Amino acid sequence: MQGPHKVTERLTPTSAHMLRATDLLKSGSLVAFPTETVYGLGADARNGRAVAEIYAAKGRPSFNPLIVHVANSDAAQIYGIWNQTAQRLADTFWPGPLSMVLPLRADAGLSELVTAGLNSVALRVPAGKVAQELLQRFEGPVAAPSANPSGRISPTTAAHVLAGLDGKISAVLDGGACSVGLESTIIGLTGAPTLLRAGGVAREDIEHVLGISLKSAQSGEITAPGQIASHYAPKARVRLNASRWELGEKTLGFGPMECDLNLSETGDLVEAAASLFGCLHKLDEMAGTQIAVAPIPKSGLGAAINDRLNRAAAPR
Ligand code: TXA
Ligand code: MG
Numbered sequence: 001m002q003g004p005h006k007v008t009e010r011l012t013p014t015s016a017h018m019l020r021a022t023d024l025l026k027s028g029s030l031v032a033f034p035t036e037t038v039y040g041l042g043a044d045a046r047n048g049r050a051v052a053e054i055y056a057a058k059g060r061p062s063f064n065p066l067i068v069h070v071a072n073s074d075a076a077q078i079y080g081i082w083n084q085t086a087q088r089l090a091d092t093f094w095p096g097p098l099s100m101v102l103p104l105r106a107d108a109g110l111s112e113l114v115t116a117g118l119n120s121v122a123l124r125v126p127a128g129k130v131a132q133e134l135l136q137r138f139e140g141p142v143a144a145p146s147a148n149p150s151g152r153i154s155p156t157t158a159a160h161v162l163a164g165l166d167g168k169i170s171a172v173l174d175g176g177a178c179s180v181g182l183e184s185t186i187i188g189l190t191g192a193p194t195l196l197r198a199g200g201v202a203r204e205d206i207e208h209v210l211g212i213s214l215k216s217a218q219s220g221e222i223t224a225p226g227q228i229a230s231h232y233a234p235k236a237r238v239r240l241n242a243s244r245w246e247l248g249e250k251t252l253g254f255g256p257m258e259c260d261l262n263l264s265e266t267g268d269l270v271e272a273a274a275s276l277f278g279c280l281h282k283l284d285e286m287a288g289t290q291i292a293v294a295p296i297p298k299s300g301l302g303a304a305i306n307d308r309l310n311r312a313a314a315p316r
Pocket of ligand 2: 145
């Protein structure tokens with residue numbers, strides 16, 4: 001677990017330091033790095049524990065889906081189901097400040113925490129020179145929200161990153177100030193092309209390239225909790241904070257106890273976060289009428305885990 005007393009390495013884009021940053025990512029550690037938009041807090045998007053550490057370091061109270069960064073559009077097609085609109089946008093705007101939400105490929109191999117259990121994935125090919133070099137060296141998908149504590153302003157310099165996350169992440173790669181300074185535009189392509197978040201590429205420019213007008217997301221739709229909750233709420237009723245199991249229930253434990261599935265036998269919140277969505281899927285497949293969940297502490301990552309469980313338990 002990323003404790004509060006970690007020494008955050010200051011790296012610069014020299015060959016030796018780029019290698020160090022790549023090795024840290026490969027070992028499941030968090031590395032903040034510059035993109036042309038803002039600094040991202042990067043982790044291997046296939047590694048559930050590493051992705052869980054992102055939420056822990058940022059102190060995010062809920063699991064929002066994260067953008068997956070890749071080196072080029074060939075790599076993007078490993079994770080998202082491609083279509084002609086995606087191709088046209090990629091040809092015009094990648095590498096650059098545009099993210100596309102595509103249907104998730106069944107064989108994508110990403111941590112379920114990256115997509116917050118959704119069956120779609122946000123993909124981006126950043127243009128920043130340091131980001132490009134890091135992704136090419138890493139040769140894998142990097143999940144990266146902005147590298148700031150939850151609720152704070154997005155960082156556009158390494159100093160901003162350190163002001164918020166020093167001691168909480170393994171390293172920051174200092175590539176100077178970000179040129180765009182504003183997050184990427186997010187376009188939803190799981191249905192009719194929809195503007196999900198305004199950002200570094202203007203809506204008009206996208207509409208011009210596609211020759212159609214984009215639909216607008218209803219306000220708050222991107223993170224609309226209800227939407228995400230109903231998407232992956234189990235079919236069975238969910239009973240939280242269960243101090244004992246009732247007959248016939250499918251049971252989700254935490255810490256040493258007898259249960260059908262356990263979020264973390266050792267009571268480790270990082271492990272619990274990494275396994276949460278997988279466990280919810282499995283419990284759903286077990287086809288009981290009621291699921292009971294043991295109490296989960298509310299501190300640290302426990303806040304986001306409880307948030308997600310509360311949504312799963314909400315009456316529908
Ligand atoms: O410029 C950027 O995009 C920066 C830099 C670091 O690349 N990254 C960034 O990532 O802003 P993040 O994780 O903070 O932005 C995630 C946004 C959220 O608003 C989230 O709801 C949306 O992308 N998003 C991610 N996956 C989604 C999905 N499958 N469906 C709908 N929205 C999604
Ligand atoms: Mg942000």
